[in-house]
Amino acid sequence: MNEELLHNLADLSKQVWGYIYPNEIEVHWSIMIVLYPYLTGLVAGAFILASLVKVFRVKEVQPAYRLAMLTALSFLLIAPLPLLLHLGHPERNFEILLTPNPSSAMAMFGFVYLWYLMVVLLLEIWFDFRRDLIVWGRAASWPLSWFYRAASLFSNDISDAAVRFDKKAVQVITVIGIPSAFLLHGYVGFIFGSIKANPWWSSVLIPIVFLFSAIVSGISLVLLLYMVITPLRGKSLNMACIDKIASFLFYAVIVDFSLEALDFIHRLYESEESIKILSHMVTGKLFVSLFVMQVLLGMVLPLGMIVLVKTVSCSEDLRKLLYFTSAILIQMGIFATRWNVVIGGQLFSKSFLGLTTYKMEVLGLEGLLVALVVLALPLVVLAILIKLMPPWHDEDEPGPAAAGETPATPAELPAPTASAPAPAPDVA
């Protein structure tokens, strides 16, 4: 053993409590692996919200449908990035697709991801935007016109029959998409839940808990984006739409909260040999991120706010404020959930006799700054997508003039737009 290694070991041993195996001192799955389930969850959640419109015909959510789809796409495009940054050698990532290893659950991510990207999201967005892309392509000048033409795969049929076919296709794909979205995030939960050696992860409930927390995070993200982007466009918010989204958010949070509580009670009652070290960890190193951020600020408080809106008649502005605050809190709470799962699972020794500490880098490939960039990137992609393919149906939102008037009730809202013509000007 050389002296440098010795000094490093002596330094590291200070961050250890109790007994821990040498290879457990350093936390190997860093913040990048926290970001991976967080981003993937947002994708699945945003898609589930979008599917409410197409499959369950929740007309109120129509104004946010296309935004939810583009949000899902932009987050899905960035979702593998934290994995690539963590693993290094991004040029090798195609190897898992070209030389598949069916016995490795982790290697299957490429296929789950590709299925969701190519067969669900891209296809649904393509069918939904195809007519618009053709119309925009005809109106735009070079090079944008080429982008639109290529994006529509040089399609040029915008007859009523073709548009009807598009709508039908969107419906069919959404029906396939719901189990696929469940598969995508259920898969991420499965990766953790199937690790037998780690009692913090190994639970059959984990995929389900992941799925519902994904739905919660995706719905709250679309709510947040819709509430930020709409005023930026100079339009007023469609209150029926955000009331409905908040309603779904409320139910999703309740289910998620119950499932997590069930998982917790189940572990306590089972009291396996790991329970002592886990309770040390939960009441010590994870106290703030678990009890304060995840449960109190990320679930109980937003739940209380939405209950307040539902029980007491609030003014429109107060409702907006409460929805907005709860959506932000929920995002923070779900991030804390991912943190607690990923980092928590590596803090305790498999000897069940000690704990280590996770020290996040600030700079470096797996540091805080890169994490912030990765978190911001989907928003950049979304901004570009919105710029290129505006997802708005103008008839969905009241204009600024109408905003000052009495709030729209669902009955006063525009007719359902699921079958309404696409927004682009018809230059055919």
Place this chain on the structure above:
Amino acid sequence: MKSLLFRPVPEQITRLSLAFALLASGVFLVRAHAIPQTWLDREYHVKSTLEREANRPRRFAGAQACTECHEDQVKEKAEGNHRTLACETCHGAAGKHVEDPTETKLFAPRLRDYCVLCHAYDPSRPTGFPQINPALHNPLKPCIECHKPHAPVPPETPKECAACHGEIERTKAVSSHAALACTACHDAPDAHKVTPRLVRPTKPQNREFCGKCHGPKSEEKKAPRVDLAAHGERYLCWQCHYPHLPEGK
């Protein structure tokens, strides 16, 4: 059925099929021409991996290599308490040193911070394993001044049991047995202090031993009374009651 079959295929389907066909043929082309055979054939892949690993330069020399030149130290270590440790655990990889002993010298830990990696007090280490508190145990003094690293023994025989059994001592100190000396229950021969694993102290082997204080006829006023004939049947008392921290005070 006929109308369904002969209906013209929608343009969308044609274009999507074309795009997917292009993508799929791209994948097949890459798989057929750009990927080395060793990646595709599992057996071949494993074999080439083994070859690659076997061809890596060897860093460690192995325990046998040390014997050839350092016979005395190896012999001394083989009889001492460090006999289960490999030489390279403390001295580092010796591959280069074996090739050219004059050119590459091995590292020998001489400061305190190396030994405490194993010997600093840690409640989870097995009882009886020699442990010290580095802040209190001769601070600033290198360990090897008093302990021979190849055959470490305490420079003088420990007087107190707590020198090695600190955890038990601390547990007992807050229990209702705090006032009892270790030797009240254990008979520890002097040889145990020198060769702790070869000569072990005794443990009470019958129920009557505990009954001296806890039996119905005991004169100990504060000790809980138990009817030995009716309680515990064939078990020894310490099989159910941990004597270093017995229930109740």
